[in-house]
Amino acid sequence: MKYVSRAMFRCCRPIVFTLLGGLVVGACGSSPPLRVYQTETFSSETPFQYYSSREPAGACEIGKRALLSQGYQIESAQPLSIRGEKYFQPGPDHATKLSITLVCLPSSLGAVIYANALETQYELKSRGSSAGVSVAGMGSLSLPWATDKDTLVKTGDVTITAPEFYQRLFELIRTLDG
Numbered sequence: 128m129k130y131v132s133r134a135m136f137r138c139c140r141p142i143v144f145t146l147l148g149g150l151v152v153g154a155c156g157s158s159p160p161l162r163v164y165q166t167e168t169f170s171s172e173t174p175f176q177y178y179s180s181r182e183p184a185g186a187c188e189i190g191k192r193a194l195l196s197q198g199y200q201i202e203s204a205q206p207l208s209i210r211g212e213k214y215f216q217p218g219p220d221h222a223t224k225l226s227i228t229l230v231c232l233p234s235s236l237g238a239v240i241y242a243n244a245l246e247t248q249y250e251l252k253s254r255g256s257s258a259g260v261s262v263a264g265m266g267s268l269s270l271p272w273a274t275d276k277d278t279l280v281k282t283g284d285v286t287i288t289a290p291e292f293y294q295r296l297f298e299l300i301r302t303l304d305g
Contacts, residue, residue: 176239176294177240179238181237181238181304182233183237184207185207187220187238191229192303193225193299193300193303207231208230212226223247244287245284245286246286247283249281252278252280253277
């Protein structure tokens with residue numbers, strides 16, 4: 128029986144060493160995944176800006192009216208900066224908040240409106256609570272409480288980069304800009 132085991136080991140030894148060598152080379156040759164900032168391009172072509180012939184404060188006022196006309200709640204309004212939010216509920220246990228920030232700056236044409244949108248997802252999480260009783264000399268007892276607490280938990284943020292989204296926003300601003 129020992130002779131068969133040695134023969135099997137001799138026969139499989141090259142395969143074992145090849146597999147181990149491949150794992151070592153694979154581990155050494157693999158590079159860590161790129162971080163997000165490493166792939167940022169900073170392109171001069173951008174969907175995040177709109178040019179208006181109005182002065183910056185007037186352009187921001189038009190942007191504010193555009194957001195209000197679509198049901199956004201204005202969270203912050205400065206003369207040259209507007210921030211609006213709108214909530215959505217795509218499912219019974221999910222909610223989404225869409226935040227749009229408009230910044231209006233002077234340009235050679237009048238004003239440029241820069242837009243940035245952030246989508247935040249929330250999920251409804253249930254959590255039961257318990258009550259405890261402690262009696263000196265007897266110990267403690269913890270019992271589950273009958274009520275659950277439902278809480279919206281933030282599950283992620285993402286900056287919206289889709290050019291079509293900003294095209295729709297700026298088209299609405301363009302119609303109001305007249």
